[in-house]
Amino acid sequence: MVHMSELTALLTITDPARERILEVRAGEPEPETLALWLEVNGVQGNAFTYDMYFRRLDEAGEQDLVQHGDDLSIVVPEEHADNIRGSTLDLSGGGLLLQNPNSPQLAPAMSGAAPDLDLSDPVVAKVVEVLDTQINPQIAAHGGFAELVAIEVPIAYLRMGGGCQGCGMAAVTLSQGIEVALLEFVPEITEVVDVTDHASGSNPYYEAAKK
Numbered sequence: 278m279v280h281m282s283e284l285t286a287l288l289t290i291t292d293p294a295r296e297r298i299l300e301v302r303a304g305e306p307e308p309e310t311l312a313l314w315l316e317v318n319g320v321q322g323n324a325f326t327y328d329m330y331f332r333r334l335d336e337a338g339e340q341d342l343v344q345h346g347d348d349l350s351i352v353v354p355e356e357h358a359d360n361i362r363g364s365t366l367d368l369s370g371g372g373l374l375l376q377n378p379n380s381p382q383l384a385p386a387m388s389g390a391a392p393d394l395d396l397s398d399p400v401v402a403k404v405v406e407v408l409d410t411q412i413n414p415q416i417a418a419h420g421g422f423a424e425l426v427a428i429e430v431p432i433a434y435l436r437m438g439g440g441c442q443g444c445g446m447a448a449v450t451l452s453q454g455i456e457v458a459l460l461e462f463v464p465e466i467t468e469v470v471d472v473t474d475h476a477s478g479s480n481p482y483y484e485a486a487k488k
Contacts, residue, residue: 287344287353287361288315288375293368295349302349305331312337312350315366316357320381324422325360327375394425401425403463404433411458423455431467433459 290298302308312334319326332352337343340355353361364377394401404425413422426434435455456469 287342287358288351288364288366290346290349290351291365291367294366294373295346297368297373298349302331310334312343312352314352314354315361315375316354317360324380325377329373394427398428400430400463400465401428404428404459404466407459407462408435411462412455426472428466430465433463433466433469434472435469436472 298313302311302313305311310333311331313329314332315327315329317325318328334343334350334352337352338354342353342355342358344351344353360379361375361377363379364375367374367376394405396402396405408423408425423435423437426436428434459466459469
């Protein structure tokens with residue numbers, strides 16, 4: 278395994294995040310043998326998604342990168358290192374939030390819109406504009422993003438991704454930030470529904486939709 282020094286540390290862990298991780302790890306069998314494993318498990322929109330779990334430190338392979346701390350070690354598989362390097366793991370609303378300066382090398386035509394949306398529709402265009410200019414620049418600081426999935430006036434269906442996915446504050450971000458902005462700037466929209474992790478199908482928006 279490759280040991281990371283403080284000068285070449287892959288990521289920074291804030292004290293609140295470390296305390297929360299140690300608190301959860303204390304409930305595991307033989308907690309002192311466990312490291313926090315972190316890897317990229319996919320891409321949504323213009324941000325990575327992640328998998329974090331506990332696993333024995335001595336199971337790290339020769340090429341896995343291991344960052345040691347006084348009371349917690351982090352293991353990142355070699356193939357995920359460049360996509361995670363420079364990140365900060367923080368605590369937000371009781372959940373872990375990875376603020377990552379790296380992003381997938383994607384070039385969508387409009388970052389806030391799903392590729393199959395009709396951007397000639399004036400309501401769609403206005404929602405996408407609000408996402409791109411008002412909302413995503415703010416939540417991007419936390420490694421997150423919101424994208425428009427569909428519109429059935431007066432409802433807009435959004436997907437949260439990146440640092441917002443699985444975050445304990447995602448519902449608050451939606452209800453107090455995104456929804457307020459959209460209802461203010463797009464009067465045709467009166468409701469915003471979060472469809473993060475929606476299933477595929479002929480009408481995917483309704484299967485896992487939650488307010």
